[in-house]
Amino acid sequence: VKAIKVKAIRGEKGSMRYVSIDKIKVGSIIADDILNEGGSLLLKKESQFKEAYRKKLKELGITYVLIDDEISKGITPTRLLTPVQRQALEEDIKNEFETLINRMEVDYTSMRAITSVITEKIKSVEAFYEMVDLKLNDQDTYAHCISVAIMAGFACRRLYLNEEITEKVVMGALFHDIGKTIIPKDILNKPSQLTKEEFDIIKTHPELGYEMIKEYNEFPPLSKVIVLCHHEREDGSGYPLGKGAEVHLGVKIVAACDVFHALLSDRPYRQGLSIEEVIEIARKEKLNQEVVSAIEATLVKYPVGSIVELSNGEIGIVKENFYQDLERPEVRIIFSNGKYKMGHRVNLQEEKEIYIAKNLDYIPEVDE
Numbered sequence: 120v121k122a123i124k125v126k127a128i129r130g131e132k133g134s135m136r137y138v139s140i141d142k143i144k145v146g147s148i149i150a151d152d153i154l155n156e157g158g159s160l161l162l163k164k165e166s167q168f169k170e171a172y173r174k175k176l177k178e179l180g181i182t183y184v185l186i187d188d189e190i191s192k193g194i195t196p197t198r199l200l201t202p203v204q205r206q207a208l209e210e211d212i213k214n215e216f217e218t219l220i221n222r223m224e225v226d227y228t229s230m231r232a233i234t235s236v237i238t239e240k241i242k243s244v245e246a247f248y249e250m251v252d253l254k255l256n257d258q259d260t261y262a263h264c265i266s267v268a269i270m271a272g273f274a275c276r277r278l279y280l281n282e283e284i285t286e287k288v289v290m291g292a293l294f295h296d297i298g299k300t301i302i303p304k305d306i307l308n309k310p311s312q313l314t315k316e317e318f319d320i321i322k323t324h325p326e327l328g329y330e331m332i333k334e335y336n337e338f339p340p341l342s343k344v345i346v347l348c349h350h351e352r353e354d355g356s357g358y359p360l361g362k363g364a365e366v367h368l369g370v371k372i373v374a375a376c377d378v379f380h381a382l383l384s385d386r387p388y389r390q391g392l393s394i395e396e397v398i399e400i401a402r403k404e405k406l407n408q409e410v411v412s413a414i415e416a417t418l419v420k421y422p423v424g425s426i427v428e429l430s431n432g433e434i435g436i437v438k439e440n441f442y443q444d445l446e447r448p449e450v451r452i453i454f455s456n457g458k459y460k461m462g463h464r465v466n467l468q469e470e471k472e473i474y475i476a477k478n479l480d481y482i483p484e485v486d487e
């Protein structure tokens with residue numbers, strides 16, 4: 120059996136694949152700029168990965184890196200937002216939050232501009248191709264709100280809500296946790312179990328948020344209701360009002376996206392859960408199950424650039440996703456019959472007897 124020697128090459132422009140920070144090899148070529156929270160450049164694209172970077176990047180909450188190598192040749196992940204766009208969006212929403220906290224005049228034009236960055240992006244891509252766009256390693260309320268807004272937008276489209284309603288839902292999602300910005304950070308980010316009193320304080324955030332926005336007439340009523348009711352549940356067990364299933368569909372969408380994103384994200388006391396695990400939990404929660412299915416249908420488990428093992432034992436890299444069935448992408452084989460072998464493609468849309476057995480985080484190593 121031959122050893123896998125994947126050459127680190129500077130391939131075609133835009134060729135890249137995901138490698139988890141734990142598995143990336145020293146000498147790998149970074150395929151895209153890596154930015155820190157403040158938007159400044161940490162690692163320039165085309166630079167070589169060094170062992171010393173690993174710990175540093177992990178500390179900064181970076182879990183995946185895009186690399187360029189032989190395997191990624193011709194693979195171009197579809198990305199909703201570039202790191203720079205994501206950064207700009209975060210800055211904008213942070214400014215809006217601060218304006219609201221300080222009770223200054225709200226600039227509705229810029230609020231709408233932020234919303235339309237997301238709604239326009241959603242129109243331009245077919246499905247939710249980018250788990251990395253969700254930013255699963257950030258404790259910041261605004262980063263969470265942006266991710267939930269993106270998910271909510273996709274769910275709206277999947278549920279055939281019109282543009283006008285989608286915009287209001289996305290806007291509500293962008294601000295849904297604004298009340299958390301005035302909850303003490305030591306309670307919000309407490310790594311251990313919360314006491315009953317602490318949890319009661321956290322539970323005030325929907326009402327606090329609603330208080331902050333309710334007097335602004337330009338803010339759509341549906342968006343306001345989303346801020347107030349995003350912790351309500353179908354059976355009336357939620358808070359603050361104990362409303363049940365009668366709330367607007369848009370509220371249910373944001374409530375479910377909030378749960379999905381929270382479970383997918385890393386927390387100080389646990390790693391983020393897999394999509395499969397999250398769906399299993401969401402099925403048992405008192406969320407609207409039609410909405411849960413819609414979200415499930417927009418999450419790409421095997422995005423372009425990820426390594427998967429097929430039911431026939433072959434291993435390959437995902438080349439293309441198909442919106443009609445995200446479970447069955449086209450895969451370019453890199454490992455077959457215990458050997459490293461680049462080449463043939465398996466389109467799971469056509470080869471119905473083969474399916475994806477698991478998502479791999481690595482390329483298997485074999486001895487020479």
Ligand SMILES: [Fe+2]
Nearest residue numbers: 295296324349
């Ligand atoms: Fe919340």
